[in-house]
Amino acid sequence: MMGMQTAPAQLFYDFCLDDHIPDDHLLRRIDQFLDLATIRTELKPFYSTIGCPSIDPELMMRMLIVGYCMGIRSERRLCEEVHLNLASRWFCRLGLNGKVPDHSTFSRNRHGRFRQSDILRHLFETIVERCMQEGLVGGEGFAVDASLIAADANKQRSVPGDQWRTGGFDADAGRAIREYLATLDDAAFGAASEVKPKFVSPADPAAQWTGAHKGHAFFAYATNYLIDTENAVIVDVEASRAIRQAEVGASRTMIDRTARRFGLKPRHLAADSAYGSAANLAWLVKERQIEPHIPVFDKSNRTDGTFSRSDFVFDTERNHYTCPQGKLLVQFRRAYTTPRSGITKEGTRLYRSSKSDCQACALKEKCCPNTPERKVPRDLHEDARDAARALADTPAYERSRHRRKKVEMLFAHLKRILRLGRLRLRGPSGARDEFLLAATAQNLRKLAKLRAAAGACPQPA
Known part of the structure; x- marks a missing residue:
C-alpha cells in the first residue's frame, strides 16, 4: 500500500539548533577561530550614546563572513540565505526566532562607521594573528x-x-x-x-x-x-x-x-x-x-647578433667595463675641474670605449657596427640586480x-x-x-581546513 506523509500533530517541539549542524560543516569549523569580542570596542566611538539600539555590529560581521565564505555576492541574497539556512542562523547567533536585518543596513554602515573605523582591516588582521597563533x-x-x-x-x-x-x-x-x-x-x-x-x-x-x-x-x-x-x-x-x-x-x-x-x-x-x-x-x-x-x-640583451651588456665584465673596485677583446670602457677619459656625477636622466652611468680601440678592433662589426665606439649603460642599482x-x-x-x-x-x-x-x-x-x-574569508577557510577539530567548537551563546 502506498504511504502518505501527514503533518505531525505535536503542539510543542524540543528542537536544539546546535544538534542539527554537522561537526564538519564549514561554518562550524570556522567558528572555532572567529573572535569578534573587540568589534564593539573598535566601533563604540562611532555610535551615538543616545537613541534606539542599533543592529548588533557582530551580527553584520558574521553575516558578511558567511557571504564571502560561501561565495554569495548579493547582500539581498545573503539575507535570504541567513533567514532560511539553519547553519547560517547558528553561525550568526540568531537561533530560530532571530530577525535578519534588511540588506540596506549593510550599505548604510559600510559607507559610514565601517569605513570611518577601518573595522574590516581590523577584522582581517585579527584573523592573521590567529593564524600566527596556530603556527x-x-x-x-x-x-x-x-x-x-x-x-x-x-x-x-x-x-x-x-x-x-x-x-x-x-x-x-x-x-x-x-x-x-x-x-x-x-x-x-x-x-x-x-x-x-x-x-x-x-x-x-x-x-x-x-x-x-x-x-x-x-x-x-x-x-x-x-x-x-x-x-x-x-x-x-x-x-x-x-x-x-x-x-x-x-x-x-x-x-x-x-x-x-x-x-x-x-x-x-x-x-x-x-x-x-x-x-x-x-x-x-x-x-x-x-x-x-x-x-x-632587464632589457639589455640584444637580439641583432651584436654583443649585449652581459658580454662585458664590470670591475666594481676600478669602476670600468672590459670588452671581449680586453679593452676598457670608462666613464671619463680626462679629469674635470668640477667633478661630474655622470648620471643620466634615465638614472644610469654611461661607460664608453676609446674610438681608436674600436676602429682597429676585429670584432667591431659584432660590437658596434653603426657607431664609432661602444657605449654601455649601467643602472645605479645594477649591484642589486647582480645580487638577484x-x-x-x-x-x-x-x-x-x-x-x-x-x-x-x-x-x-x-x-x-x-x-x-x-x-x-x-x-x-x-x-x-x-x-x-x-x-x-580565505584565511578563515585555511584555518578550518588545517587546524579545525571536528566537534571541538564551543557552544554558541
Whole structure:
C-alpha cells in the first residue's frame, strides 16, 4: 500500500539548533577561530550614546563572513540565505526566532562607521594573528603578486581619457568620484603613473582601463596579496590601480605594514619579473635586507647578433667595463675641474670605449657596427640586480619559485570558488572593502581546513 506523509500533530517541539549542524560543516569549523569580542570596542566611538539600539555590529560581521565564505555576492541574497539556512542562523547567533536585518543596513554602515573605523582591516588582521597563533605563519619566506578584478563600470558609458577633466565637480558628485579625487595623490592610484588611460568611466573614475589579459580590454582594480609561503596564509592585502607601478608600490606598502603590525620580516621574497626592476630590487636588498627571489627585469640583451651588456665584465673596485677583446670602457677619459656625477636622466652611468680601440678592433662589426665606439649603460642599482642574479642559482631560489605558485592558486580560488570575478562596490574604498573581506574569508577557510577539530567548537551563546 502506498504511504502518505501527514503533518505531525505535536503542539510543542524540543528542537536544539546546535544538534542539527554537522561537526564538519564549514561554518562550524570556522567558528572555532572567529573572535569578534573587540568589534564593539573598535566601533563604540562611532555610535551615538543616545537613541534606539542599533543592529548588533557582530551580527553584520558574521553575516558578511558567511557571504564571502560561501561565495554569495548579493547582500539581498545573503539575507535570504541567513533567514532560511539553519547553519547560517547558528553561525550568526540568531537561533530560530532571530530577525535578519534588511540588506540596506549593510550599505548604510559600510559607507559610514565601517569605513570611518577601518573595522574590516581590523577584522582581517585579527584573523592573521590567529593564524600566527596556530603556527600557520612561518615568517621566513613571503610571496607577492597582483590579480585583476573587473570593476563595476561599463565601456559603453566611458569617455576618452584625453577628454576627462578632474575639475568641475561640485559637492553633489557621486561617492566614487569623490573617492577618486581624494586619491589623485595616492601612490597606489592617481600618483602611480602620469600616463592618461585610454578611457575613463564616469561611474568609477579610479578603475583602470586595461588589456592586460590579452583579450578584450575592461575596467579593473588590482588586488595585491602578500602571503607566507609556508601555508599560503594571506598576511596582507591592498587595492590599487591595475598597472605595474601601482602594484610594485603596493608590495612595498604591504611589506612595511606587515613588519610594523605583526613584527614579521621575511628572509626572502618571491615574485614574478614585474617586481624585478632595479629600483625595487635595490629597495629590497639595500633598505629592507630581504633576499629577492625575483627574475631580473632587464632589457639589455640584444637580439641583432651584436654583443649585449652581459658580454662585458664590470670591475666594481676600478669602476670600468672590459670588452671581449680586453679593452676598457670608462666613464671619463680626462679629469674635470668640477667633478661630474655622470648620471643620466634615465638614472644610469654611461661607460664608453676609446674610438681608436674600436676602429682597429676585429670584432667591431659584432660590437658596434653603426657607431664609432661602444657605449654601455649601467643602472645605479645594477649591484642589486647582480645580487638577484646570484641568488637565481641557489636551491632556496628554486624552492621559492615553486612556492610562489600558491599565490596564483589563491587568486584562482578567489575568482572561481568565492566568485569575486567582478566587484559590486565602486570606488577605491569599495574595492578595498571587498578585497579585505575576501582575504579574511580565505584565511578563515585555511584555518578550518588545517587546524579545525571536528566537534571541538564551543557552544554558541
